[in-house]
Amino acid sequence: MDFALTLGIIVIKIAVVFGIVLFHVAYATYFERKIIGRMQARHGPMEVGPHGLLQPFADIIKLFFKEDIVPSHADRWLFYIAPAIVVISSMTALSVLPFFEGFVIADINIGLLFILVITSISVYGIVIAGWSSNSKYSFLGGLRSAAQLISYEIAMGLSLVGVILMAGSMNLSDIVKAQHQYPLGMFAFPQFLGFFVFVVAAFAETNRAPFDLPEAEQELVAGYFTEYSGFRFALFFLGEYIAMLTMSIMVTLCFLGGWTIPLFMTNALPFLSYVPGIVWFLMKVYAFMFLFYWIRATLPRYRYDQLMAIGWKVLIPLSFANVLITAFIMRWL
């Protein structure tokens, strides 16, 4: 009975998270188009529904009914599973992310590590997609992506070490609680180096501008998913947007204090403590999502070798320095 209850709760949680995430992705595309549209002196979608609000559904229906084209010399089996790998890995990462106090599907002790592991699996999907399409553009896109994701994974992992050292735990809920104890309420201030490295790496990990080389449309048409169409294409898209969400949540949890707000703010304005945690959480997540859009509308794209140079010559040494400094301070001060 007890077991069934627990299972039931978990299933409901999964359904809720799943539904919210899919809805979020649909409207993340809408907001991206709206926000970037405004930044570019145009309206964005306006036709489907009031202010184009039903546009995401129109897009989904369109993608569902498109012909599913498989290139004649493609490796069919790999071609089929590649988008699934991308989506599954990015979806699974959500299972350990707490949204607010106590709301998490699997509250495991190695949450942070689990996310790093599971998101890096998606690089397999990308490489397989690039390889199996049997197209040179896809192939180059896949190679670029593999190199990019692997090199930035290192920087990202190292940048989180500082957080782990300060929180003394890899459990994401504990990390949030640990931040709440700090006077400034956010690790972004003491861990500013780690924060910077993580943000840059997050852009690279999600293949977003200015690091969107694997899908640089002007060079490689669409990169690793050039040959995909219909719903398989949509799955890659879904994967990318979920990855963006995951990264935004990670930044919120590890550096921005999650669903808590700094103590000095609640001390100064006591009524703020009555605001539910999810509100702060979503505000922080969407502020970061906005940053993704903003950067995309503003910056040109890096070249491949420049990207690698930044990753290996700037970000990794920086995050190493951060780890050493944090460890030194935590140990002796």
Add this chain to the structure above:
Amino acid sequence: MEQMDIEKDLQTKGLILNMGPQHPATHGVLRLMLHLDGETVVKCTPYVGYLHRGTEKLCENRTYISALPLMDRLDYISSMANDVGYCVAVERLFGIEPPDRAKYIRTMMCEMTRISSHILWLATHALDMGAMSVFLHSFREREWLLDLFEMITGARLTVSYPRIGGVRCDVNREFLESLYKFTEEFPKRIEEYETLIDQNRIWLQRTKGIGVISARDAINCGLTGPTLRGSGVSYDVRKHEPYDAYDQVDFEVPVGKNGDVYDRYRCRMEELRQSNRIIRQCIKKMPDGPILADNSPELDMPAEGHRKLIPEMSLSHACISLSDECESIAPAGEFYSAVEVPKGELGFYILSDGSGKPYRMRLRSPSFVHASALPRLCRGHMVADVIALIGTIDIVLGECDR
């Protein structure tokens, strides 16, 4: 050791990437064969001709006047400049001197075309580099310009506005006022674009030192226009061989120094400002008077006061009779006439046998010459730079393939 043996037996070969003719960044239907070593370009071979429409041959079977609309379709982004170039060439052949007002109108229109072409270039060039917002911001101004074109010519792209010996219709005060308003606003908009990319660290890294071509090489390649001026050669047909009213307006020819992508970008941005200046001067100095020379060929779209068709003949009838009967309508001989279109020097080499049609007309299109410089520019750069280089030489395949 074993590893080494295996590698010795392995056959490796470079990747050959066929970029285009259907590719988002080849600006039309340019096809490039890239021999890659990793992502580095070892060899780049451009293939052109996918948009070949036989313009030169078509001209041989048309009268000088009816060949004019073909010129619109050369460089469809700056059709006005091509038309003016063609008209200037034919006027030089016939010895027609257009009236002053027509000259000023043409100069003004040419510079409008230059602005619209350059901002389209900026838009696509920036988009190729991933800077998306510049693209849409500059399209806003281009739209404004195209509306102005439409106001006076009735067409947005293929205008066919100039006539041999003048222009088709007069500009009115309303148009000049709205154009003046545009010129007042436009410098601010240029600054807006520059805010986005000019000092942007990524933009600088992507453009500085890329595709360097020395002044000597650039001249040897036959580059013209901003692509040549970026290398520091101050050559501009508008200055050196003035046509229309260019000798009566004051403007500078911006030149670069290093001959890289960034300098060419700076050159074009400065040209936007200079063009703006020229337009303002043209509006201020615009004289009154006729818009079509008295001795301009009688075949003309009926412009007010210039309908000189023989009463019983229809327009098409007159067309035919001109080419059949008027044997000595044009002076015989061959000559070359060039104008500065936004892309570079557009030349018309006309071989006239005295009939109303060119015996042979050869177009020296800047895009074709610039495309031929691509292999030299691309060598040793990366795939991403190839995209930047296609952008920087500013080619339009309609003009390249003719």
